[in-house]
């Protein structure tokens with residue numbers, strides 16, 4: 001299944017995880033979901049990423065997003081590594097790890113989901129997983145995917161910002177500009193006529209004048 005496209009139903013699968021066997025679609029139920037993959041257990045960048053994701057787990061929960069990590073080692077290895085990540089995060093005794101990590105020792109899932117990075121090999125010469133993010137909507141459709149190489153860690157604050165945009169634009173006919181943050185003005189998409197925009201956005205539409213004279217740069221307060 002390489003190349004899952006935006007709008008495709010995300011393929012269902014069963015996998016061993018640190019929380020037991022998970023059926024993806026059952027696990028997600030009617031919630032949003034995020035799957036983020038990692039090259040290997042006990043590696044430095046991955047440790048910082050999984051630690052940051054754990055620190056932000058309440059933020060994902062507030063947004064109704066179920067989190068799932070994936071790395072190409074066994075659940076037993078993941079459980080050992082999680083203890084390192086908890087220590088790296090400086091958590092207190094009794095802390096509970098917040099999300100499952102899929103075990104994919106044979107790389108079956110990473111390969112099926114197009115996550116492998118053929119340029120980056122482990123000590124045994126096997127390809128490792130790239131840093132892939134899939135965000136899945138409550139309708140099980142793929143809403144966003146990003147793919148970073150193993151050498152570049154992700155920004156999980158940016159991932160939360162993207163989820164805020166995805167959730168806003170799922171219900172309101174707006175688009176979010178570069179560097180948008182919740183509460184900032186949003187943009188009126190080009191497929192909405194001036195008359196319709198005035199009806200849809202009673203808070204007002206402000207059009208920025210540009211040399212072309214084409215009135216396409218239209219802002220409105222976030223509905």
Ligand code: BEZ
Nearest residue numbers: 039043044045046150151
């Ligand atoms: C890391 O997580 O630190 C890492 C893993 C594979 C290649 C490069 C870095």
